[in-house]
Amino acid sequence: MNDIIPDLKLLGRGKVRDVYEVDEELLLFVASDRLSAFDVVMKNGIKNKGKILTQLSEFWFKTVLKDEIKNHLVTSNVNEFPEKLKKYSNLLEGRSMLVRKLKILPVEAIVRGYITGSGWSEYQKSGTICQIKLPEGLKECQKLEKPLFTPSTKAEIGDHDENIHPDKLVELIGEKYAKEIEEAALKIYIKARDYALTKGIIIADTKFEFGLDKDGCLVLADEVLTPDSSRFWPLDQYQVGKNQPSFDKQFVRDWLLASPKFDKVNGLELPNDVIDKTMQKYLQVFKILTGKEPTL
Numbered sequence: 001m002n003d004i005i006p007d008l009k010l011l012g013r014g015k016v017r018d019v020y021e022v023d024e025e026l027l028l029f030v031a032s033d034r035l036s037a038f039d040v041v042m043k044n045g046i047k048n049k050g051k052i053l054t055q056l057s058e059f060w061f062k063t064v065l066k067d068e069i070k071n072h073l074v075t076s077n078v079n080e081f082p083e084k085l086k087k088y089s090n091l092l093e094g095r096s097m098l099v100r101k102l103k104i105l106p107v108e109a110i111v112r113g114y115i116t117g118s119g120w121s122e123y124q125k126s127g128t129i130c131q132i133k134l135p136e137g138l139k140e141c142q143k144l145e146k147p148l149f150t151p152s153t154k155a156e157i158g159d160h161d162e163n164i165h166p167d168k169l170v171e172l173i174g175e176k177y178a179k180e181i182e183e184a185a186l187k188i189y190i191k192a193r194d195y196a197l198t199k200g201i202i203i204a205d206t207k208f209e210f211g212l213d214k215d216g217c218l219v220l221a222d223e224v225l226t227p228d229s230s231r232f233w234p235l236d237q238y239q240v241g242k243n244q245p246s247f248d249k250q251f252v253r254d255w256l257l258a259s260p261k262f263d264k265v266n267g268l269e270l271p272n273d274v275i276d277k278t279m280q281k282y283l284q285v286f287k288i289l290t291g292k293e294p295t296l
Contacts, residue, residue, distance in 0.1 A: 005030075005091075007084050015041050016050070016228065022082060022098065026074065029054075029097045031223070035270070035278075037252050039161060043269040048296045049228075051094040052282045055294045057223045058097070064195045068188050071220040072099040072211065094295045102211025102219055105173050108161060109185040112148045113193055114204040116141050116231065116244070118163065119150070131165045139241040141204070141233075147189055149182045154209075180218045181210055192225050199288050201247070202238055206230035227282045247285035252278055 004010075008020035008028060015036035020028040031050030035042045054076060061073045075081070076097045078089045085092065112119050112129065119129040120140050127134060130150040138144075151169050152161040169178040185208050193203045207229050209222040223229055227248035237245050243254075255274050256262045270278075286294050 005085075005088055007088075015039070016053070017223075022085075025101055026082075027099050027101055028081075028085070028092075029099055029222075030092065031095045035249075035252065037249060037256055037267075038264060040264055040267045042252075042267040044275070046270075046275050046279055046282075048294075049279065049282060051296055052286050052294050053223055053226045053228055054095045054097060056226050056286050056290065059290045060192065060224045061220075064192055065188055065220070065224070068191050069184055069220050070213070070217065071224075072102055072222075074098040074100060099221070100213065100219070102213055102221055104209065104211040104221060105177060105181065106154050107169060107172060107181065107210075108152045108154055109181050109208040109210060110150045110152055110163075110205065111185050111189040111208070112144065112150055112205040113189065114141055114143050114202070114231075115139075116204055117250075119148075119205070122163075130163045141238075141242065141244050142240050147186055147193075149186055151181070152207075177212075177218065184208075184210065184218055184220070188220065196232070196289060197235065200235045201285065201288055202233040202235050202244075204231035204233055204244070227285055232285045247281045247288075249278070251281055 005020055008022060010018060011021050011027070012019045016032055016034050018030045018032060020030070022028050031054045033045035033047055033049045035045050035049065058073065058076045061071045065071065078092050078096070081092070081098055115123055115129070115138055122129055123134060123138060127136060129148060132148065132150065149166055150163060151166060152163045154161065166182060188208065189206060196203050203225070206225055208220060208224060211219050211221045213219050230248060231250060232247040233244040234247070252274065261268050283294070
């Protein structure tokens with residue numbers, strides 16, 4: 001995908017998204033087909049992945065979470081974009097969002113409902129997640145008694161996110177916003193978790209990003225509850241004490257960990273079968289959660 005829009009100023013290129021300035025109040029988020037894992041961008045992407053991420057985020061923003069918290073989405077309909085973007089409609093269709101400018105807070109708000117991934121690894125060593133003490137005897141992928149808020153720092157490309165104790169969040173952004181983010185992240189996770197369960201999907205964990213509007217109010221930003229930012233497990237196959245089948249990027253992570261060629265600095269080129277299988281998983285969870293097909 002050619003993700004260059006010369007008519008707009010490119011403000012940033014993340015692991016997946018490119019962010020352009022539209023005017024003093026609006027930004028354009030464009031989701032590429034790049035794929036990152038372990039904070040490394042792979043050498044090849046997955047065609048149409050950006051469209052699935054964008055349209056699934058739009059679904060959560062507009063339906064399940066619309067009454068829970070303010071979000072940054074203005075529109076994802078290219079017909080409603082400013083006139084200067086109309087000539088890029090074919091490029092932007094299905095994979096872009098016009099959003100409000102915010103002061104993005106330098107934290108990823110991770111919520112864990114189950115003990116898995118890096119949380120499980122830490123627990124096995126120290127009985128903690130993000131230095132938060134947990135009960136003894138928990139098993140892999142076990143549901144936690146209460147969802148756990150475990151923030152991390154936000155890394156630039158090539159660097160790694162760092163899990164931090166929630167108390168350290170106060171040092172980064174102040175007590176007021178640290179408390180607001182924790183409360184908001186837990187609330188919207190629980191809302192989304194309960195919805196997904198009605199569709200036969202477990203949201204094991206997820207990460208949110210937040211920003212502040214001109215009035216200093218907390219606003220949900222970036223993507224939300226996608227296979228790139230969440231672990232989705234099929235409820236009917238869930239078994240405590242083992243790794244779970246999933247509808248998300250964990251499939252790629254597992255493949256990379258088993259690959260002797262994986263370069264944690266430069267990534268690698270994914271084989272076609274891994275790309276195809278990942279895309280199948282993304283499509284499947286999109287259809288299950290939304291009840292419709294994405295526009296590809």
